[in-house]
Amino acid sequence: EVQLLESGGGLVQPGGSLRLSCAASGFTFSNYAMSWVRQAPGKGLEWVSGISDSGGSTYYADSVKGRFTISRENSKNTLYLQMNSLRAEDTAVYYCGKGVYSYDSTADYWGQGTLVTVSS
Amino acid sequence: EIVMTQSPATLSVSPGERATLSCRASQSVSSNLAWYQQKPDQAPRLLIYGASTRATGIPARFSGSGSGTEFTLTISSLQSEDFAVYYCQQYDNWPRTFGQGTKVEVK
Numbered sequence: 001e002v003q004l005l006e007s008g009g010g011l012v013q014p015g016g017s018l019r020l021s022c023a024a025s026g027f028t029f030s031n032y033a034m035s036w037v038r039q040a041p042g043k044g045l046e047w048v049s050g051i052s053d054s055g056g057s058t059y060y061a062d063s064v065k066g067r068f069t070i071s072r073e074n075s076k077n078t079l080y081l082q083m084n085s086l087r088a089e090d091t092a093v094y095y096c097g098k099g100v101y102s103y104d105s106t107a108d109y110w111g112q113g114t115l116v117t118v119s120s
Numbered sequence: 121e122i123v124m125t126q127s128p129a130t131l132s133v134s135p136g137e138r139a140t141l142s143c144r145a146s147q148s149v150s151s152n153l154a155w156y157q158q159k160p161d162q163a164p165r166l167l168i169y170g171a172s173t174r175a176t177g178i179p180a181r182f183s184g185s186g187s188g189t190e191f192t193l194t195i196s197s198l199q200s201e202d203f204a205v206y207y208c209q210q211y212d213n214w215p216r217t218f219g220q221g222t223k224v225e226v227k
Contacts, residue, residue, distance in 0.1 A: 035216075037164070045156070045164060045207050047216040061215045062121070095163055105211045106154040108175055110163040 002026040002109040004096050009114030016086050020114060022079040022096030030054075030074040033099030035107055036081050038092035038116075048094070049081065050104035059104055064090075086118045122146050122210050126219035132227040139195040141222045143208035148188045152212035155184055155193045158221075159204045167206075168193065198224070 008020040022034070035050040049070040050059045058070050069082040079096050093115050097107025123146040133139045143153070151171040156164040166175040168184035171191060181196040195202055203226055208219040 044221045045158070045209075045218045047209070047218065050214075050216065059214045059216075100166075100169055104214075104216075105152070106166065106169050106209055106216070108166045108169070110165075112163055 002098060004098060004109060004111035006094065006096050006111045006114040009094065009116045011117045011119065012086055013120050014087060014118055016118070017082070017084045018086065018116060020081040020083065020094055020096075020116070022081075022111060024077045024079065024096075024098065027098065029072075029077040031102060033102060033104045034070075034072060034079045035097045035099060035104060036070065036079075036094055037097060037107075037110070038090075038094045039113075040089075040092040043092075046092070050099075051079070052104055053099075053102040057104065083116070086116075088118050090116060091118050092116060121215060122149060122213050122217050124208055124210055124217050124219035126206075126208055126222045128222060129220070130223045130225060132225050133198050134227045135200060136197050137227075139198055139202075139224055141193040141195075141206055141224070143186075143191040143193070143219050145189045145191075145210055149210040149212035151187045152210060153184075153186070153191050154209045154211065155182075156207045156209065157202075157204045158207065164207065195224075 003025045005023045036048040067085045093113040095113045098109040153171045155168040158164045172184045
């Protein structure tokens with residue numbers, strides 16, 4: 001059974017940093033692309049970032065480019081999202097997703113999410 | 121950035137009836153289109169990818185069609201568990217983009 005467990009969310013001040021983690025199990029992690037999607041309170045889904053199976057290719061939404069960094073550690077079956085220079089508009093539930101393919105496309109499984117709140 | 125536009129914003133349907141949801145892309149995305157279902161306080165659930173391929177475990181009452189810029193998700197006979205918000209997502213270009221969602225509610 002595919003399982004994705006996000007952690008690392010919490011309350012942070014504007015301008016601060018957080019690192020989200022996503023622990024994966026139930027599939028061969030190194031064979032699939034992974035991604036992050038977020039959902040602000042009461043709003044729709046927003047794609048944030050994607051990474052290929054090897055980690056060699058990464059992609060970002062314009063809204064986070066230069067501030068967020070996606071990475072993965074295949075030996076630990078873990079996906080990361082380093083978030084710097086956080087803004088109030090980054091407040092959202094962040095979901096990690098398992099890709100359908102080895103390259104970044106769409107995701108067939110999602111974790112239950114971790115809430116990031118950016119506020120003073 | 122490719123803009124995905126879903127219609128209608130809200131669809132009121134009686135259980136057992138057919139529901140048809142639309143998604144339009146601002147430029148061609150070929151067949152690189154997915155549909156998701158989301159219920160309150162739950163993660164999204166992949167229904168369809170490749171515009172028409174059902175994901176693992178998705179009932180046959182869900183079907184997707186279309187290519188290029190016009191796509192449709194059809195739920196042939198709505199069950200109580202199908203009342204939710206549905207999103208389309210293109211994965212042809214970066215950044216990947218979602219539609220704003222269609223809420224399917226009980227009529």
